[in-house]
Every structure is written in structure tokens, then in C-alpha cells.
Amino acid sequence: MTSVQPHQKARALKSSSRRPAKELCSECGLCDTYYIHYVKSACAFLNQQIADLEEQAHGRSRDLEQPNELYFGVHQSMIAARKQEPIAGAQWTGIVSSIAIAMLNQGWVEGVVCVQNTAVDRFQPQPIIAHTPAEILAARVNKPTLSPNLSVLEQIEQSGMKRLLVIGVGCQIQALRAVEKQLGLEKLYVLGTPCVDNVTRAGLQKFLDTTSRSPETVVYYEFMQDFRVHFKHEDGSTETVPFFGLKTNQLKDVFAPSCMSCFDYVNSLADLVVGYMGAPFGWQWIVVRNSTGQEMLNLVQDQLETQPVTSKGDRHNAVQQSIPAYDKGVTLPMWAAKLMGVAIERIGPKGLEYARFSIDSHFTRNYLYVKRQHPEKLDQHVPEFAKRIVSQYKLPD
Ligand code: FAD
Ligand code: SF4
Numbered sequence: 448m449t450s451v452q453p454h455q456k457a458r459a460l461k462s463s464s465r466r467p468a469k470e471l472c473s474e475c476g477l478c479d480t481y482y483i484h485y486v487k488s489a490c491a492f493l494n495q496q497i498a499d500l501e502e503q504a505h506g507r508s509r510d511l512e513q514p515n516e517l518y519f520g521v522h523q524s525m526i527a528a529r530k531q532e533p534i535a536g537a538q539w540t541g542i543v544s545s546i547a548i549a550m551l552n553q554g555w556v557e558g559v560v561c562v563q564n565t566a567v568d569r570f571q572p573q574p575i576i577a578h579t580p581a582e583i584l585a586a587r588v589n590k591p592t593l594s595p596n597l598s599v600l601e602q603i604e605q606s607g608m609k610r611l612l613v614i615g616v617g618c619q620i621q622a623l624r625a626v627e628k629q630l631g632l633e634k635l636y637v638l639g640t641p642c643v644d645n646v647t648r649a650g651l652q653k654f655l656d657t658t659s660r661s662p663e664t665v666v667y668y669e670f671m672q673d674f675r676v677h678f679k680h681e682d683g684s685t686e687t688v689p690f691f692g693l694k695t696n697q698l699k700d701v702f703a704p705s706c707m708s709c710f711d712y713v714n715s716l717a718d719l720v721v722g723y724m725g726a727p728f729g730w731q732w733i734v735v736r737n738s739t740g741q742e743m744l745n746l747v748q749d750q751l752e753t754q755p756v757t758s759k760g761d762r763h764n765a766v767q768q769s770i771p772a773y774d775k776g777v778t779l780p781m782w783a784a785k786l787m788g789v790a791i792e793r794i795g796p797k798g799l800e801y802a803r804f805s806i807d808s809h810f811t812r813n814y815l816y817v818k819r820q821h822p823e824k825l826d827q828h829v830p831e832f833a834k835r836i837v838s839q840y841k842l843p844d
Contacts, residue, residue, distance in 0.1 A: 468492040471821075473618040473645070473705035476574060476595030482626050489625035491618040492705060495828045497715050500624045504637075504716045505737045509832060517832050518803055519725070520715040524735045525799075527726035528753045537587045538669065539731050542721050542747065543614060544587045546638060548580045549746040550612050556636060558603075560613040561586035562594045569666060570651055574599050576606075586614075588667060592648050593703055597622060600630065609633040616642035617711035624716045636743060639717025641724060643706065643809050644670075650701045657694050657701075660686055672728045672801050674788050689781075689788030696776035707816040708824075710833040712806055719743050725756055725802035732756070732802070760796035762804035767840055770811050774843055810836050815843070 465483065466472040471492040478486055488494050498508040501521050509516040519525065534541025547559045558576040563586045565571040572594035577583045596619045603611060611632055613623055620639050627635055646654060655662035659678050667679040675687040714720045719740030725732035735741050779787065796804045814837045817825050829837075 468705070470704045471708055473703060473709075474593040474595050475619045475622050476598030477600070477622045477626070479595055479598035480601045482597075482600055482629065485626050485629065489622045491621035491711065492708065492828075494625075495710075495830060496625070497621070497711060497830050497832075500621065500716050503627075504624055504718070509715070511832055511835060515799070517835060518713070518806055519734055519799075520713050520736065522734050522736050523738070523741060525725060525756045526733050526735075526753050527730040527756055527798075528733050528751045529730050530750055531752050532750070534584070534587060538589045538667070539723055541587060542731050542733070542751070543638060543640065544583055545747045545750055546719070546721075546743055547577070547583045547612055547614060550636065550743065551577070551580060551583065553746065555746075556610045556612045556634075557608045558606075558611055559583055560596060560599055560611065560615070562590055562596055562614075564590055568648075571648060572596075576602055576608075576611075589669075591645065591668065592651050593645055593705070594619075600626070604631050610636075612636040612638060614638045614640075615717075616640055616645070617714045617716075618642075618705060618709060620714055620716045621711060636739060637717040637719075638743065639714030639720045641713050641720065641722035643709075643712050643805070644702045645706045646701055646703055650703065653701050654698060657697050658688055669723075672724065672726070672797070673792050674795065689785055691779050691783075691787045691791075692781050692785065693778070695773060695778050699776055704816075704820070707813055708821065708828065710810060710813060710828075710830050712809060724805050725799045727754075727757070727798060730754070756799055757797070758799035760794070760800045762796040762800055762807060763839070765791065765795060766804060766807040766811065769808055770815075770840060771843060773808075773812055774815070807836060807840070811840050811842060 466478055467486050468490050477483060477489060501508040505521040507521060509521045511517050528542060530540035530542060530545060534544055537544055550556050551559060558578055561577055561583060563573045563575055565573045570590055570592055572590040572592055574594060574596045576599050577586060596615045609632055620637055655665055659665050661680060664680040665678050666681055669677050671677050674690050678686040718737055720734040722732045735744055810833050814829060817828055
């Protein structure tokens with residue numbers, strides 16, 4: 448039975464302008480609902496509690512002595528996969544949408560929290576609870592902006608729904624797990640994606656204007672395993688820009704402060720995670736965290752081509768060199784960036800080592816950000832696993 452009373456009392460607190468995490472708020476949507484009542488303990492940016500929530504979701508927290516768990520969190524298995532028949536217009540091959548559709552079609556859940564875009568703006572998120580496969584399909588592809596996915600939580604209790612799938616990124620899932628027991632559900636399934644470097648809608652425009660040759664026609668982009676950003680345009684053409692050619696000096700303040708202080712890149716609290724960064728180019732990377740996640744994956748197994756995950760190269764030098772370069776906002780001329788991109792693609796880290804490269808680069812950057820901008824938060828906010836990862840590198844003051 449759900450205890451409605453505290454939520455109703457909290458209605459008085461509800462206000463779209465109220466964000467206790469202030470500039471660190473990732474607009475996860477919790478504070479748009481009466482669950483704002485729980486914000487002090489639930490917000491990922493006010494109360495970092497990943498280890499405790501891992502225990503709650505998976506029955507144990509990650510084993511810090513186990514190298515893959517240190518990086519990728521609690522898991523039973525990892526594989527690379529792609530759909531035999533990819534979903535047109537999905538971010539990668541549409542494994543996320545396919546799992547959600549199968550769960551709905553087979554009656555495992557009554558609704559799916561996912562995010563469509565608004566009618567007027569391809570990149571403006573519009574969270575919904577989908578009740579049909581068509582609504583799930585309409586939510587395919589990333590909205591590469593902060594999205595208030597949890598803003599629909601009140602509708603769950605009001606509708607009397609008992610079995611729900613939520614698709615979301617790490618900060619949304621941390622807050623969701625923290626209030627899970629208040630939602631009155633019999634079963635909650637969580638399908639997560641990794642997430643990093645997200646932006647506000649205005650920040651996204653700056654990124655597109657600074658980086659793409661034709662910002663107004665971009666329909667999709669992804670930072671890919673070949674060390675390039677791939678933009679897809681309305682006419683179907685693809686544009687690639689090497690990471691090392693990004694105008695770091697102009698883009699330094701484009702990422703949301705929440706994402707500059709996030710250490711849950713791999714979505715530690717989802718049952719199942721579907722990303723790309725630990726898989727070969729063109730494939731998706733799947734992390735099964737618990738038996739619920741395995742059951743969810745089994746539902747679409749016959750639609751997938753799979754291969755084991757692999758790991759090649761050594762990321763450490765590349766990460767160490769990138770730390771002062773990013774810090775000083777060094778931007779290479781495009782010819783040099785392209786040359787460097789070709790070289791690193793040939794000899795650089797691949798598979799799980801690429802994922803570690805990306806985690807190390809972002810954790811060192813974010814650790815420095817929190818240390819400089821919010822020194823009083825550093826110790827509590829940075830999880831133990833991230834402290835260990837960062838300690839491999841020499842950081843500037
Ligand atoms: P699809 O079938 O196309 O479905 C995409 C799903 O994502 C939809 O169900 C939709 O509801 C959901 N979604 C879209 N936008 C958002 C949003 N803003 N917030 C929450 N949910 C959303 N993977 C990596 O391996 N490394 C990364 O660095 C990485 N960064 C990401 C950054 C962002 C902002 C997002 C949203 C995802 C990121 N991913 C990353 C995941 C990856 O890009 C794909 O989303 C994932 O592999 C699923 O692909 P798909 O084709 O199966 O998804
Ligand atoms: Fe509220 Fe979410 Fe922002 Fe935290 S991140 S202040 S829970 S909306």
C-alpha cells in the first residue's frame with residue numbers, strides 16, 4: 448500500500464523553480480512531483496549513496512578489488528550485441544526500444560517511462576509513460592539534453608499501475624531507486640543507458656553551432672569508439688569531427704554542472720544497461736547487472752547477433768596527457784586533430800579498454816571540477832570506486 452499522505456503534504460513544496468541541488472541540478476524531474484518531499488536523501492547531487500542503493504537493487508555493492516566491477520559496477524555478464532534487423536532512426540540498433548516493446552507486448556509491464564521529443568523541437572525532451580509499442584518507438588533515439596524523466600512519477604500512483612519499466616540515465620535512476628519503495632509498485636524494471644557530458648537545450652545549440660558544419664540540419668549525433676563525433680543530417684549524410692578537433696576552449700562551459708560532477712557514467716543501479724562504449728565500433732555494449740536484467744535481455748535474445756566483449760591497448764598515457772590539455776583548453780588545428788585521430792584509432796584502446804579510457808578521462812576531469820567548484824562536497828560526493836580510479840593519475844591543483 449502506498450503512503451499517499453506525505454506526498455500530499457509535499458504538494459505545498461512543489462514548484463518548478465524549486466531545485467535544492469541548485470546549479471548542480473540535472474533536471475531529473477523528481478522535484479516536479481510531490482516526491483520532492485524525499486529530495487534531500489534521493490537527489491544524486493545532494494546525497495551520493497551509490498553503494499547503499501547497489502545493495503538495495505542488486506543485493507550487494509560492487510567488489511572494488513575486482514577490476515571490471517571497479518569500472519563497470521555490479522554485473523553478472525557483459526556482451527556486445529546488435530539487432531539483426533536494426534530499428535530505423537534508433538540511436539544505435541534499437542535494443543533499448545526492442546526490450547521495452549517486448550516487455551509491454553508480453554504483459555510484463557503496464558507502462559514504460561521513456562522520453563519522446565516535443566512537436567516543435569527534435570532535441571527538446573518530452574517524458575511520457577508509454578502504453579503502446581508505437582509510443583515507445585516514438586521515443587527512440589537520444590534527446591542529448593537534460594530530461595526530466597521522473598516528472599511523470601505522480602501519474603503512476605494516480606493510475607494505479609503496478610508493473611512498470613523505466614528507461615533512464617544514471618542521475619534519474621539514482622533518484623528513482625531512492626524513492627522506489629514509495630511508488631506503490633509490485634515490480635519495477637530499470638533499463639539504463641550510460642550517460643556523460645549532457646547539456647541544456649541552450650548548451651546543445653552552442654555545441655552544434657561550434658562543432659557541426661550545418662547545425663540546423665543535425666538530427667542525431669554520438670561520440671563514437673573511433674574517437675570521432677558522428678553527426679547525421681536531415682538529408683541522410685554523415686559528418687565526422689575528431690574528438691581532438693573539438694573547440695575545447697569554447698566548449699569548456701557547455702556541459703551541465705551536474706554532468707561535470709557526475710561519477711555514475713555506467714548507470715550503476717539499472718537492472719540492465721545498454722550503451723556502446725565497451726563494444727567494437729557499430730555494436731552495442733550490454734551489462735547485465737542482476738537476474739531481472741538477464742530476464743529482460745532474454746526476451747529479445749532471438750533478435751540479436753552477439754559476440755563476447757574484448758579489450759585491447761593501454762589507455763593510461765592517453766588519459767594522462769589529455770588531463771592538462773583539457774584543463775588548459777588546448778584546441779588543435781583540424782589537420783593535426785585528424786592525424787591524431789587516425790593514429791589513435793589504429794593503436795589506441797579498444798573494447799573495454801576504450802570504455803575505461805572514457806571513464807578515466809571523465810572522472811579525472813569531474814574530480815577536478817568538484818574539487819575546485821565545490822570543495823566542501825568532494826569527500827562525500829565522490830564514490831569510493833571513483834576515488835580509486837582517479838588516484839591512478841597525476842592531477843593539476
Ligand atoms: P533506442 O532504441 O534509440 O532508445 C533510446 C532510449 O533512450 C529511448 O527509450 C529514450 O526514452 C531514451 N532517452 C533518450 N534521451 C534520453 C535522455 N536525455 N535521458 C534519458 N533517457 C533518454 N552510451 C555509451 O556507451 N557511452 C556514452 O558516453 C553515452 N552517452 C549517452 C548520453 C546520453 C545523454 C544518452 C541519452 C545516452 C548515452 N549513451 C551512451 C547511450 C547510447 O547513446 C544509446 O542510447 C544506447 O546505446 C541505446 O541505443 P538504442 O539504439 O538501443 O536506443
Ligand atoms: Fe531535484 Fe533531480 Fe534536480 Fe536533484 S537533480 S534537485 S532531485 S530535479
